[in-house]
Amino acid sequence: MLGPNGAGTTTAVRILTTLTRPDAGSARVAGRDVVREARAVQRQIGVTAQDATLDEVLTGRQNLVMIGRLSGLRRADARARATELLRRFDLVDAADRVLREYSGGMRRRLDLAAGLVTRPPVLFLDEPTTGLDPTRR
Amino acid sequence: MSRLRDIAVLTGRNLVHIAREPLQLSDVTVQPVLFTALFVYVFGAGVVLPNGRSYTDYAIAGLLALNLDDVVDGDGRRAQHRSLDRHHRAVPDAADVAPRRARRPVAGRPDDRRALHRDRRAHRPCDRLATRRRPAPGARRVVALLVAFAPLATTLYRRRTTE
Numbered sequence: 001m002l003g004p005n006g007a008g009t010t011t012a013v014r015i016l017t018t019l020t021r022p023d024a025g026s027a028r029v030a031g032r033d034v035v036r037e038a039r040a041v042q043r044q045i046g047v048t049a050q051d052a053t054l055d056e057v058l059t060g061r062q063n064l065v066m067i068g069r070l071s072g073l074r075r076a077d078a079r080a081r082a083t084e085l086l087r088r089f090d091l092v093d094a095a096d097r098v099l100r101e102y103s104g105g106m107r108r109r110l111d112l113a114a115g116l117v118t119r120p121p122v123l124f125l126d127e128p129t130t131g132l133d134p135t136r137r
Numbered sequence: 138m139s140r141l142r143d144i145a146v147l148t149g150r151n152l153v154h155i156a157r158e159p160l161q162l163s164d165v166t167v168q169p170v171l172f173t174a175l176f177v178y179v180f181g182a183g184v185v186l187p188n189g190r191s192y193t194d195y196a197i198a199g200l201l202a203l204n205l206d207d208v209v210d211g212d213g214r215r216a217q218h219r220s221l222d223r224h225h226r227a228v229p230d231a232a233d234v235a236p237r238r239a240r241r242p243v244a245g246r247p248d249d250r251r252a253l254h255r256d257r258r259a260h261r262p263c264d265r266l267a268t269r270r271r272p273a274p275g276a277r278r279v280v281a282l283l284v285a286f287a288p289l290a291t292t293l294y295r296r297r298t299t300e
């Protein structure tokens with residue numbers, strides 16, 4: 001989701017991800033109404049917000065494993081998925097460092113990885129390239 | 138079952154927090170005692186209920202209900218849905234998880250981040266009171282929990298009156 005400042009991209013994402021209730025109108029995600037079937041929508045989506053949403057006290061790996069576990073993955077599966085994503089986003093060397101020691105770009109990559117932990121059919125990326133260097137973009 | 142797993146996961150996270158930031162130990166030791174004493178002996182002394190009932194009978198049950206709601210639902214919901222709310226970042230914390238709230242500095246420089254972290258730690262109790270108790274959509278759940286804990290309040294009252 002990209003757009004000019006103030007265009008309402010974040011608001012649109014919040015509505016589509018059921019975090020904000022629309023004043024009027026309707027929207028469907030993966031065939032489900034975002035108001036009447038909010039729970040069903042939540043099970044179908046992943047979200048990478050404009051701001052980092054990870055735990056700064058945990059390591060990158062612990063963050064991904066925790067999100068996987070909270071999303072219903074078994075412990076072994078969550079660990080395997082975390083390792084796979086850390087490799088894919090080139091964060092293996094920093095995997096066991098506490099998040100507050102990450103650079104802005106590394107946080108952003110980890111945030112993107114977090115949105116992919118559960119392999120959601122629909123993934124919302126709110127200005128996902130913010131903070132990434134040109135090569136990473 | 139999934140609720141139990143969520144509780145286990147978030148409890149593990151909280152233990153990691155305490156291990157890495159020992160000052161957070163006060164969140165689960167001093168603060169509960171402090172708040173219980175505050176509500177029972179300070180606020181409670183100023184509340185007069187009809188029929189000779191004691192405010193403290195309800196305060197203890199109410200505090201249990203509110204904490205249960207916060208631990209079971211608040212943190213887990215924030216974690217699972219990865220809220221975009223600036224005050225509730227990912228997972229994490231009344232026993233607290235995740236992380237706490239406003240996660241990101243306006244500018245991305247490490248110095249700013251450290252300053253933000255210091256600021257957040259200094260204002261954590263106030264921040265929690267100001268941002269965690271949001272009326273919706275948890276209001277119905279809190280009311281339901283209070284109703285569920287009503288028998289405990291009644292039991293406390295009866296025990297006190299029979300003694």
